[in-house]
Each structure stands twice: as structure tokens, then as C-alpha cells.
Amino acid sequence: MDIIKTSDLKKSYILGKVQVKALNGVDVSIHEGEFIAIMGPSGCGKSTFLNMIGMLDTPTSGEVYIEDNNVTKMSSNSRAGYRLKYIGFIFQFFNLFNELTAIENIMFPMMLNRMPDSRKKAEGLLNLVGLGDRLRHLPSELSGGQQQRVTIARSLANSPKILLADEPTGNLDTKSSKEIIELFRKLNLERGQTIVMVTHSQEIGEKADRIIRFRDGMIEK
Ligand SMILES: Nc1ncnc2c1ncn2[C@@H]1O[C@H](COP(=O)(O)OP(=O)(O)O)[C@@H](O)[C@H]1O
Numbered sequence: 001m002d003i004i005k006t007s008d009l010k011k012s013y014i015l016g017k018v019q020v021k022a023l024n025g026v027d028v029s030i031h032e033g034e035f036i037a038i039m040g041p042s043g044c045g046k047s048t049f050l051n052m053i054g055m056l057d058t059p060t061s062g063e064v065y066i067e068d069n070n071v072t073k074m075s076s077n078s079r080a081g082y083r084l085k086y087i088g089f090i091f092q093f094f095n096l097f098n099e100l101t102a103i104e105n106i107m108f109p110m111m112l113n114r115m116p117d118s119r120k121k122a123e124g125l126l127n128l129v130g131l132g133d134r135l136r137h138l139p140s141e142l143s144g145g146q147q148q149r150v151t152i153a154r155s156l157a158n159s160p161k162i163l164l165a166d167e168p169t170g171n172l173d174t175k176s177s178k179e180i181i182e183l184f185r186k187l188n189l190e191r192g193q194t195i196v197m198v199t200h201s202q203e204i205g206e207k208a209d210r211i212i213r214f215r216d217g218m219i220e221k
């Protein structure tokens, strides 16, 4: 089954009097359990595409289907519910709370969502990403790669079927980048996690099951 599908997806931004066509007719099908790399030059629409399939923003026209449900036709309330259930986001910058420990950073959104057993779950997730011995460290006491692993653990809090990562290694050295990709692959193999990752690096892209290349808001054939 396709877990994500887009059909003639378009997104324009209006900047003053200028219209920017960020996506110009994108048709993509992603199967459940695939690990996908999105590549292409800066400004070609990669982040816009991720925001559309992650339901952070709505397209100008065209459709996004998550498990065959057309999310572009939903009310913004249902879409928010869908986003919470299906999508975990990881960004280039870690957006951790500096005053909270690793485990507290993961528990905090769980508690906002009134999730029971947050401490136990957060500990399990930190173990999963290899930080079981760093629960009480502050972000400033962790390396960049470790901080990114905390955000990955956080993104898994509601067991989303889809992980969307926008240049997750963009801020990391080669060794930490490799470790992040290995973690993605482990989540993919062990949990059947569907992953869509934007990257600039050909070497990292080649670690995915499939590379989708964008150019000027379209898929390169
Ligand atoms: N919020 C926005 N307002 C106006 N233009 C935007 C906005 N976001 C992105 N764009 C423009 O849309 C195009 C695609 O951007 P983006 O999806 O961020 O590309 P990429 O992630 O591939 O670098 C670029 O020309 C960018 O300047």
C-alpha cells in the first residue's frame, strides 16, 4: 500500500507582487516501510514538499493522500489529528529546551498531550536511540549527533508511521551524520518505520532505498 501519495501537487507563495512556484505538479508514491531520500539543489521545493506531506501547510492545488485518505480535503482540525497520529518531524536545528534534560525534553510534549507513563516511555525511546546512559544530560552536555538523537526520540513519542526529516545531518560532522543514518536504518528495519529524508549529500542519499530528485519544483525523471 502507498502510505503517502501526491497527485499534481502545486504550491505557490506570494512574495509582494511576485509569485514563487515552489512545487509545480509533483506526483509521488511512497510505500509503507520505505526509506526515501529527497535530493536536489537549494530552492527546488524539498522543504515545501515535506511540509505538504507532513500537513504543516496546505497546497495551492493538487492532492495529498495518507493511507489513501485525502488529507487536503479535511478540515484543519481533522488534519491536525492526522498529523499527530501519522507524522514525526526532525529538522536540521534541534529545537531542544536548553534548561531541560534529555529525558525531560521528550516527556514535555508527551505531558502536554496527556500521555500516560511519560517517564517510562521517554526512557524507552532514549534507549532505542542509544542514549540510555544520557537521560539526565542537558543539551549543552551532549554532542550535536546526540542532540539530534534526542530529537529523533522525541519525534517517535506518538509512534508515528511516518518520519519526515529535513536535512537532519545538515548541522553535523561526517561521523555523527553516519550514526544518524544508521539509526534511521535501524528504525526502518526493526520497526518498519517509513522515513522521508531531505539531504544535500549524495553519500547519505545513497544509503536510502530510493532517491527522489527534485528540480525547479518538479520531480526529475
Ligand atoms: N514561506 C515562503 N514564502 C515565500 N517563498 C517561499 C517560502 N518558502 C519557500 N519559498 C520559496 O519556494 C521555493 C522552494 O523553497 P524550499 O521548499 O524551501 O526549497 P528547498 O528546501 O529545496 O531548498 C524557493 O524559491 C523559496 O524561496
Ligand SMILES: [Mg+2]
Pocket (backbone or CB within 6 Å): 046, 047, 048, 166
Ligand atoms: Mg529546505
